[in-house]
Amino acid sequence: QITLxxxxxxxxxxxxxxxxxxxxxxxxxxxxxxxxxxxxxxxGKALEWLALIYWNDDKRYSPSLKSRLTITKDTSKNQVVxxxxxxxxxxxxxxxxxxxxxxxxxDYWGQGTLVTVSS
Amino acid sequence: xxxLTQPRSVSGSPGQSVTISCTGTSSDVGGYNYVSWYQQHxxxxxxxxxxxxxxxxxxxxxxxxxxxxxxxASLTISGLQAEDEADYYxxxxxxxxxxxxxxxxxxxxL
Numbered sequence: 001q002i003t004l005x006x007x008x009x010x011x012x013x014x015x016x017x018x019x020x021x022x023x024x025x026x027x028x029x030x031x032x033x034x035x036x037x038x039x040x041x042x043x044g045k046a047l048e049w050l051a052l053i054y055w056n057d058d059k060r061y062s063p064s065l066k067s068r069l070t071i072t073k074d075t076s077k078n079q080v081v082x083x084x085x086x087x088x089x090x091x092x093x094x095x096x097x098x099x100x101x102x103x104x105x106x107d108y109w110g111q112g113t114l115v116t117v118s119s
Numbered sequence: 120x121x122x123l124t125q126p127r128s129v130s131g132s133p134g135q136s137v138t139i140s141c142t143g144t145s146s147d148v149g150g151y152n153y154v155s156w157y158q159q160h161x162x163x164x165x166x167x168x169x170x171x172x173x174x175x176x177x178x179x180x181x182x183x184x185x186x187x188x189x190x191x192a193s194l195t196i197s198g199l200q201a202e203d204e205a206d207y208y209x210x211x212x213x214x215x216x217x218x219x220x221x222x223x224x225x226x227x228x229l
Contacts, residue, residue: 105155
């Protein structure tokens with residue numbers, strides 16, 4: 001059974017750095033072809049892909065947010081961490097993590113975590 | 120990398136069929152057979168419904184089907200049911216291990 005859970009602060013101030021952790025089970029990030037991605041969704045708006053990290057530590061970022069994002073993995077802990085710098089109120093969103101299990105699609109999704117950016 | 124274009128809303132009556140389009144470019148939808156579709160009910164996480172343009176994950180009813188022509192992918196839902204009312208998002212591989220989502224379509228079952 002594959003599960004994922006996002007964790008991190010629910011409230012951050014403008015200009016602060018956001019750190020989110022995705023803790024997963026049921027698959028391994030050391031398996032060839034496997035990746036974990038982050039996707040966000042502002043309230044009432046569309047999904048937006050942010051970043052992906054693969055089993056071989058290859059990392060990919062949304063071109064529009066690349067300068068603000070860093071994604072890392074801890075294979076031994078089954079965790080993927082996303083950091084986003086210089087947070088702004090427009091970054092208020094539910095942040096999801098989801099795995100890619102050898103294809104190019106997100107097989108499962110975490111429950112998401114709502115992050116509000118406000119002073 | 121721009122978001123894929125979807126109609127903001129579609130609707131249909133129970134039992135009818137509806138089709139949701141997803142238009143991209145030759146750099147994403149048109150360039151690869153790697154389009155996926157996700158269903159999202161209010162307050163819930165998205166759920167994978169279609170992958171690789173037309174494949175259904177285990178457990179997804181065969182009322183859901185996907186296709187692609189040129190730079191446009193489509194999701195068709197036949198035999199509409201009340202529980203199909205949700206938001207639907209397409210997603211395409213865009214090369215270099217990057218993906219892009221569509222703007223989402225709200226499906227209303229009348």
